[in-house]
Each structure stands twice: as structure tokens, then as C-alpha cells.
Amino acid sequence: MKSQSALVAGGSGFVGSHLCESLLNDGYDVFCIDNFGSGSRENISHLTSSGNFEVIEADIREPLDLPPVDEIYHLASRASPKDFQKYPVRIALANTKGTRNLLDYAVEHDAKMLFASTSEVYGDPEVHPQNESYNGNVNIRGPRGCYDESKRFGETLTVAYNNKHDLDVRTVRIFNTYGPRMHMDDGRVVPNFITQALKGEDLTVYGDGSQTRSFCYVSDLIRGIEKTMQADGLAGEVINLGNEDERTIHELAETIIDISGTESGITHEPLPEDDPSRRRPDLSKARQILDYETEVELREGLRKTLEYFEDQI
Numbered sequence: 159m160k161s162q163s164a165l166v167a168g169g170s171g172f173v174g175s176h177l178c179e180s181l182l183n184d185g186y187d188v189f190c191i192d193n194f195g196s197g198s199r200e201n202i203s204h205l206t207s208s209g210n211f212e213v214i215e216a217d218i219r220e221p222l223d224l225p226p227v228d229e230i231y232h233l234a235s236r237a238s239p240k241d242f243q244k245y246p247v248r249i250a251l252a253n254t255k256g257t258r259n260l261l262d263y264a265v266e267h268d269a270k271m272l273f274a275s276t277s278e279v280y281g282d283p284e285v286h287p288q289n290e291s292y293n294g295n296v297n298i299r300g301p302r303g304c305y306d307e308s309k310r311f312g313e314t315l316t317v318a319y320n321n322k323h324d325l326d327v328r329t330v331r332i333f334n335t336y337g338p339r340m341h342m343d344d345g346r347v348v349p350n351f352i353t354q355a356l357k358g359e360d361l362t363v364y365g366d367g368s369q370t371r372s373f374c375y376v377s378d379l380i381r382g383i384e385k386t387m388q389a390d391g392l393a394g395e396v397i398n399l400g401n402e403d404e405r406t407i408h409e410l411a412e413t414i415i416d417i418s419g420t421e422s423g424i425t426h427e428p429l430p431e432d433d434p435s436r437r438r439p440d441l442s443k444a445r446q447i448l449d450y451e452t453e454v455e456l457r458e459g460l461r462k463t464l465e466y467f468e469d470q471i
């Protein structure tokens with residue numbers, strides 16, 4: 159029987175590298191396409207000896223000439239809040255022009271596609287927890303607009319291609335995910351806190367720390383992504399993926415101080431503009447359609463992530 163093939167755009171990034179690894183383990187032929195902007199060759203160095211893995215250095219914002227595949231996973235967008243200030247145009251175009259290029263490629267080869275959207279499409283939510291039918295509260299002109307709004311338009315494109323071309327394209331809205339291979343200095347809260355704890359520096363909490371997030375360990379997310387691609391009847395649909403275990407940022411800081419055994423304390427700095435006050439996915443749809451349950455508890459996931467960062471420092 160012919161093996162399945164998949165292309166992972168953004169395959170050398172944090173989430174993408176775990177997805178490539180998992181698809182290879184499942185017996186796929188995997189093509190990783192990346193411009194190595196925020197991803198790294200080191201993230202995928204353990205995969206390159208596999209005869210079923212090919213790396214293509216290319217930018218999805220440019221016209222694409224790629225091999226035919228059965229499945230396309232679009233994860234090619236920087237996701238670090240630091241980068242929203244540094245690379246706003248690149249980010250906006252990766253999720254719009256880049257999404258269009260990949261959708262055209264999917265139509266050309268009659269491939270199935272999955273678009274990695276984000277919980278940021280909900281902005282600073284007035285509805286809690288957030289389910290897929292909530293339309294969000296995004297500041298389209300604010301400092302996070304390049305990311306939040308381009309993901310929203312990326313989603314609109316997937317619906318348009320589903321309607322116009324009958325393309326089987328699915329969207330996942332990913333909530334805060336963490337784990338090994340995140341960048342130490344990428345500005346997201348888990349790597350920030352772990353790096354500070356390992357260096358013995360105080361952990362910087364923005365605001366009073368009462369804002370909440372729900373943290374998903376990367377292996378749980380990858381299982382959800384693969385289930386979304388495989389499930390019947392999801393063409394044109396959107397599904398939340400993440401973890402429902404909601405914690406305050408202050409609690410996260412204390413947990414990381416505890417498991418790392420650091421002497422670090424906690425300092426406070428002003429809250430950045432448009433920082434969402436609450437974030438928790440409603441996972442009813444994922445549970446019902448995908449039988450999705452998270453398996454990795456926060457302390458366990460943080461411990462594994464800490465071990466990875468210890469080797470990086």
C-alpha cells in the first residue's frame with residue numbers, strides 16, 4: 159500500500175517540529191517547508207537521517223512549487239508577542255498571502271489541509287470560556303492586530319476555498335501551548351519564567367498576575383491536530399484545541415519557582431496593551447467530535463520543559 163504523505167509548513171518551529179516527528183512515527187513521508195525565520199535546523203536535526211523526511215527551505219509568502227502530497231499542515235507563522243512588534247508585515251502576510259498560496263497548492267493537488275489559527279482570534283474575550291461560535295473582541299489596529307486579524311482573515315480564506323473549490327480544509331484554534339523546543343527568548347510566558355528561574359533572576363509578572371491562561375502541553379496539542387485532520391465530516395470546520403485547566407499567571411510563576419527549586423522571587427511590570435485578561439478554551443466540540451482529552455498535567459509538562467531548557471542554558 160502507498161504510504162501517506164504530508165507537508166508541514168513551519169515544520170522546523172516549536173509545534174511544527176513535534177508534528178513532523180509524530181507524522182514520521184505514524185509512517186508518513188514528511189516534507190518540512192520553512193524559511194527558518196523563527197524555526198531552527200536544530201529542532202529537526204534528529205529527523206534528517208530518516209529517509210522519509212525532506213526539508214525544503216522556502217517562504218510561503220512567495221509562489222510555491224512543491225511536490226504533491228495527501229495532507230498539508232499550515233503552521234508557518236511566527237507566534238511570539240515580541241515578534242508582533244518586530245515583524246508585523248511578515249506575520250500578517252504569512253497568515254494571509256501565505257495561507258492563500260497553500261490553499262491554491264491544496265486545490266492543485268486535491269490535498270486535505272489544516273490551518274493553525276489561534277485563540278487570539280477571540281482577542282480580549284467578553285465570553286468565558288471561549289467556544290468556536292464566539293466572534294471575538296480583537297483590536298484590529300492594536301499592537302497584536304498583525305497576528306490576531308491576519309489569523310481571522312486566514313480563517314475566512316479557508317471557508318471561502320471550502321465553499322468555492324469544495325476544498326477539504328480544517329482549522330484549529332490553538333490555545334497557549336508550551337514544551338521543549340520553544341525559544342528561550344521568544345517572549346511567551348512559560349519560556350520567560352523558566353529562563354528567569356534557571357538563571358536565578360526574579361520572574362517578571364506583567365500586571366498583578368491575576369490574568370489567566372490555560373496551558374496545553376505540546377504532545378496533547380499534536381494529538382488533537384492529527385485527530386482533527388483524520389476525523390470525518392470536518393471539511394470547512396473550526397475546532398478549539400488546548401487545555402481547560404485555567405491558572406492565574408501568578409500561580410504559574412509560583413509553580414515554576416517551586417519545581418525549579420530556584421531562590422528567585424516575583425517582580426511586577428505594567429501590563430502590555432491589549433493583553434487578554436482571561437483565556438480558557440471551551441473544548442466541548444473537540445471532546446464530542448474527536449474524543450479529545452488532555453493527558454499531561456501542568457506540573458508534569460513544566461518539569462519536562464524545564465529539563466529541556468536546562469540543557470539550553
Ligand SMILES: NC(=O)c1ccc[n+]([C@@H]2O[C@H](COP(=O)([O-])OP(=O)(O)OC[C@H]3O[C@@H](n4cnc5c(N)ncnc54)[C@H](O)[C@@H]3O)[C@@H](O)[C@H]2O)c1
Nearest residue numbers: 168170171172173193195196197217218233234276332335
Ligand atoms: N505555540 C502556541 O501556543 C500557539 C498558539 C496559537 C497558535 N499557534 C500557531 O501554531 C503555529 C506554530 O507556532 P509555534 O509556536 O510553533 O511558532 P514557531 O515560531 O516556533 O514556528 C513557526 C514556524 O514557521 C516558520 N515560518 C514563519 N513564517 C514563515 C514563512 N513565511 N514561510 C515559511 N516558514 C515560515 C518559522 O521559521 C517557524 O519554523 C503558528 O501558526 C502559530 O500561530 C501556536
